[in-house]
Amino acid sequence: MPVSESLAWFEVRQRSKEFLEQRIYPAEAVLQGADKVASERKLAELMTAAKAEGLWALGHPKEIGGQGMPFLDYVYINEVIGRSEYAQRVFGTYSLQDSLMLKQYASPQQQEQYLRPLVAGEICPSFAMTEPALASSDPSQLQTRAVLEDGHWRINGHKWFTTGADIAAYTTIMCRTEPDAPDHKAFSMIIVPTDSVGYEILRDTPLLGLNSGHFEVKYNDICVPEHHLLGGRGEGFVIAQRRLGPGRIFHCMRWLGQAQRAFDLMCERLHSRSAFGSSLADKQLMQQHVFDSLAEIQACRQLTLHAARCIDSGDAARVEIGAIKVVGARMLHNVVDRAIQVYGAAGLTDDTPLSRMYRHAREARIYDGPDEVHIQSVAKQVLKSYRDKGQGWDFGERDAEWANTP
16 A cells, blocks of 8 residues: 555554564564575565555655655654664665755756666665775865766776665765865766776675675776766765755664664563562663663654754754764664663674664764764854854744744
């Protein structure tokens, strides 16, 4: 049953949750197993089932083949999707940021070749920005270059953390094309098919002991036609920011989903184990873990939903997005850490999802901009509002701005 305008977001959320618990959780052992062929076969099976249930590409606009779920409704769905690291691909949400980027900037030819099969789940995307020899917090330093010669872009460089490069049909690569321009206008986005001569995957970069799916790639004198430019020359920074901004809302909602799963596991463990003659649930120190996690999850959840409402009203919400990126990552780490503490030695093993969740939670404080960058950016913007006896940052008035109320 496809999503319709009359179907409340909560019903879709419940159906997504049931699919997750009944179909995805039991398959996680295969999905994260060493047998890549078996893993991809199981993913394809689950993707087909999600399409049959009307749960595919919920947030993609209708005009590009999605179901067109309103932004705020879709925010809540991401909270469920986040409970399993595999659900993004199963539900077709993995491609949303890249699909929206192509919808806005791709030529008709590029859309026909990449956008429609992307939304349908027939191909996967990848995105390359970060470079190993440079501080990724300052992308103006990026060294990968593209030179236009005889109607072709000749690309040379070295990227890493290119997620899904091994299964992607193409990589959208940010590279320096305007060497004499100011930094913010020196970069462009170019679509590079992954079967191009000179596209060399060096490794799946291990993260905290796990093969991560984030690949290190060298671009060895790759040539692609001039029309593979995405958007205009020098628009790389603008495109990157528009791709990343709303995506951070979805990141944070998915982190809340991970936190919910860890919270559930922790509370269930407290009721199922006993020590020194009574249930762990009766121990005050264990009850402290429950309280602290409950408070952090709910506080982060409201902060994230507030940011989402700001964006939905047309506000850039730069302060709110920066804040939730930091608060959300810390919240997830803390909640998973408490769940592991409650599980004891078992929490350190791969017998539960917690060990993988813990490693992913630690990653969250670095990818899409480290905490320090967002903290500094948020503080600067708030302090700027107080400069020269400015109006300051009134939290209540900020609510009124996005709500369009007096």
